[in-house]
Amino acid sequence: METAFGREAEAATDVGQAIYVSVELSQSTWLVTSFAPATDTKMSRKGLPVGEVGQLLSLIANLRSKVHSKTGLWFPVIIIQEAGLDGFWIHRVLVDEGLESHVVDATSIAVPRKARRAKTDRIDGEILIRALMAFKRGEPRTCAMVRVPSHDEEDRRRLLRERKALVVERLAHANRIEGLLFAQGISDYRPLNRDRRSRLEDLRTGDGRSLPPFLKAQISRELDRLELVIEQIKAIEAERDELLACQRKEVNSAVSMLENVRGIGPEFASLLWTEGFYRHFDNRRQIAAYAGLAPTPWQSGSVDRDQGVSKAGNPRLRTTMIQVAWLWLRHQPESALSGWFRQRAASSGSAQRKKIVVALARKLLVALWKYVTAGIVIDGARLKNA
Incomplete structure (x- = not known):
């Protein structure tokens, strides 16, 4: 050639x-x-x-x-x-x-x-x-080569990553406004409500005065930036829904299968696909390691302890799976995984429950991967169209 x-x-x-x-x-x-x-x-x-x-x-x-x-x-x-x-x-x-x-x-x-x-x-x-x-x-464990995504795969991830950044920015603007007002004795103002502009005009400080003019102007400019972020989030969500609509037309598409599980909405379904399930994994250990949810042992002689999860993989997939795990306990209480969690957490404190949720996230990630790739429904899980 x-x-x-x-x-x-x-x-x-x-x-x-x-x-x-x-x-x-x-x-x-x-x-x-x-x-x-x-x-x-x-x-x-x-x-x-x-x-x-x-x-x-x-x-x-x-x-x-x-x-x-x-x-x-x-x-x-x-x-x-x-x-x-x-x-x-x-x-x-x-x-x-x-x-x-x-x-x-x-x-x-x-x-x-x-x-x-x-x-x-x-x-x-x-x-x-x-x-x-x-x-x-061919030496084993020499290094880990990155699987380079295609142009389309890399581009599809930008929607969700941009939305997450904008959500963080939206929260920062809202907290800044609430902090400025709290210093004036006002604690019941919610910048994310639709009446944020009209309520701003009627606000009174804790000592009964109207808002100072420079403070009011500063909050008004913060609201301008906040509303711009809100509009951009709506535009991104519209593009995401359009992309999901195209993917739903494909029979047994992975996103449609994930969205069909109770407790998983369009945002989590598309994020799980674009950040993890679009890749090929040979076994459950690989996908758990990619998400940074694999355990990290420490063994030397008589010393044998667990250092927790590695946190060396995709941070977006890892945090999403922990959020999905908490939602799973609420929306899938009759599943085998929820039963496993309740059994382990029955005699544990709040700190231990957080560790058990991370373990649940790892098990749930592997179970969803098997469901997407092999069609194996999670034991006891409820589907939306069932």
């Missing part, structure tokens, strides 16, 4: 017949570290200006040419970079050019555990190269 980097590379018989490249990304420079085991004994490094992907491709082409001049073979180029602020656009450019590219979760790479660990871009680039070579050798 012909690519931008010449003819298709000859099949490598071992890991040594390849060129390994790591790209350490930052906001000032890109540090490119390369290593070809067949011809080199040391790793080479070169700095590039930020965003100059054309220079990166030229550098990779020069590396292949140099190795070809020494060996007479066109070795494949394997590239690795850390997941970070740059997103996945560099990875997609490299893949479009016919290169093998990987995006790694930086927290999954083993590093020295010294009290003061040296860290530079040069050291990080070498660590990425070694992790990539170990990964290609």
